[in-house]
Amino acid sequence: MASPGKSAAADFGLYRPSEEHDMLRDSVRALSEAKIAPFAAEVDEEGRFPQEARDALEANDLHAVHVPEAYGGAGADALATVIVIEEVARVCASSSLIPAVNKLGSLPVVLSGSEELKKRYLTPLADGRAMFSYCLSEPDAGSDAGGMKTKAVRDGDHYVLNGVKRWITNAGVSDYYTVMAVTDPEKRTKGISAFVVEKDDEGVSFGAPEKKLGIKGSPTREVYLDNVRIPADRMLGEEGSGFATAMQTLDHTRITIAAQALGIAQGALDYAKGYVAERKQFGKPIGDFQGVQFMLADMAMKLEAARQLTYAAAARSERVTLGGDGEDLTFFGAAAKCYASDAAMEITTDAVQLLGGYGYTRDYPVERMMRDAKITQIYEGTNQVQRIVMARNLP
Numbered sequence: 001m002a003s004p005g006k007s008a009a010a011d012f013g014l015y016r017p018s019e020e021h022d023m024l025r026d027s028v029r030a031l032s033e034a035k036i037a038p039f040a041a042e043v044d045e046e047g048r049f050p051q052e053a054r055d056a057l058e059a060n061d062l063h064a065v066h067v068p069e070a071y072g073g074a075g076a077d078a079l080a081t082v083i084v085i086e087e088v089a090r091v092c093a094s095s096s097l098i099p100a101v102n103k104l105g106s107l108p109v110v111l112s113g114s115e116e117l118k119k120r121y122l123t124p125l126a127d128g129r130a131m132f133s134y135c136l137s138e139p140d141a142g143s144d145a146g147g148m149k150t151k152a153v154r155d156g157d158h159y160v161l162n163g164v165k166r167w168i169t170n171a172g173v174s175d176y177y178t179v180m181a182v183t184d185p186e187k188r189t190k191g192i193s194a195f196v197v198e199k200d201d202e203g204v205s206f207g208a209p210e211k212k213l214g215i216k217g218s219p220t221r222e223v224y225l226d227n228v229r230i231p232a233d234r235m236l237g238e239e240g241s242g243f244a245t246a247m248q249t250l251d252h253t254r255i256t257i258a259a260q261a262l263g264i265a266q267g268a269l270d271y272a273k274g275y276v277a278e279r280k281q282f283g284k285p286i287g288d289f290q291g292v293q294f295m296l297a298d299m300a301m302k303l304e305a306a307r308q309l310t311y312a313a314a315a316r317s318e319r320v321t322l323g324g325d326g327e328d329l330t331f332f333g334a335a336a337k338c339y340a341s342d343a344a345m346e347i348t349t350d351a352v353q354l355l356g357g358y359g360y361t362r363d364y365p366v367e368r369m370m371r372d373a374k375i376t377q378i379y380e381g382t383n384q385v386q387r388i389v390m391a392r393n394l395p
């Protein structure tokens with residue numbers, strides 16, 4: 001596998017991938033087609049975790065490419081991470097949540113964790129011994145995440161956590177959980193702190209997997225925290241900085257959801273393109289009809305616009321990571337996620353249309369892609385919330 005390295009300029013030229021990025025794409029595509037695609041339909045049908053994908057990604061060091069080299073990771077830049085997620089999502093959206101949520105869960109550690117916590121938690125993630133999840137949402141705190149109720153109360157050298165986190169991707173499979181909890185209820189979002197909780201900590205348990213429309217191979221469960229007593233040094237950053245860390249994390253990781261949307265849409269477009277060349281009606285391939293050609297043209301146009309916006313956002317994410325100016329990252333992260341996910345929903349719906357009745361059945365992959373695309377408009381903040389974020393951060 002090509003090693004996804006740091007881009008020197010961090011602006012990716014005119015947001016064009018470098019030769020190194022292109023090599024990475026080729027190798028992830030080959031791996032995904034050989035080792036992940038063959039199980040995608042089965043994983044969806046059975047609603048089971050894609051262990052084959054985890055094994056293949058870990059064996060090729062592609063499961064958490066964002067982890068800095070200092071902690072044993074590949075130290076990939078934001079665009080390389082996008083490319084990995086895009087290519088895995090092109091064949092299996094559920095599997096793409098392995099690299100995506102490993103980044104989401106561990107980025108708070110990268111951004112705000114002490115050196116000691118970085119060594120302790122990023123190293124096992126990088127070498128494939130552990131996966132990470134991110135626990136912000138609760139049953140009554142979704143779009144208004146600041147309204148969370150989970151509490152962390154200081155007790156000597158420890159904090160004691162109590163509460164319920166809902167909709168947690170890869171819960172039960174992940175070993176580590178970044179948990180946002182209220183340490184000072186008077187201060188609302190400034191009274192929220194972030195902690196690393198381990199799966200084996202006493203008092204941690206999980207709900208039954210949610211029965212979902214799509215991404216059925218990615219387990220989504222509640223995480224219950226029942227008097228979970230953890231050392232105080234598992235706090236990320238200062239007390240009260242957890243909500244800011246959680247939001248900073250989303251600025252970077254919404255770009256990975258955009259990447260997932262791009263991949264799903266590309267998979268649907270590629271399939272539809274091949275289908276219309278084969279399927280004959282009225283004595284010729286349906287791809288010869290201009291009505292069909294115009295649909296494909298629109299799909300490709302929307303996808304490319306979404307890709308350029310996503311890569312522009314990734315360039316900003318990388319600039320911020322390297323300590324540069326990141327004034328417009330919040331806008332770009334929200335815009336990329338919102339635009340790419342809306343485009344993916346339209347493109348996958350059109351792909352089903354282009355397959356006619358066959359597209360509506362599970363004998364073909366486009367209905368799965370359409371169901372999988374829907375979640376990209378909802379998580380890491382719904383697209384209404386992205387529009388609120390954009391409106392507050394107009395460039």
Ligand SMILES: Cc1cc2nc3c(=O)[nH]c(=O)nc-3n(C[C@H](O)[C@H](O)[C@H](O)COP(=O)(O)OP(=O)(O)OC[C@H]3O[C@@H](n4cnc5c(N)ncnc54)[C@H](O)[C@@H]3O)c2cc1C
Pocket residue numbers: 133134135136137139141142143144166167168169170212220375378379380381382383384385
């Ligand atoms: C499969 C799945 C995986 C997930 N993974 C994770 C995870 O790993 N970690 C995690 O912390 N969370 C996760 N989530 C949670 C996800 O981020 C939330 O579901 C999402 O933020 C929306 O919150 P909600 O479901 O409570 O909807 P609500 O906030 O109740 O929203 C309902 C509707 O109201 C709209 N709305 C709400 N407020 C406004 C407003 N001010 N203006 C306009 N419209 C508004 C919303 O856009 C939406 O259409 C996941 C969710 C799902 C379904």
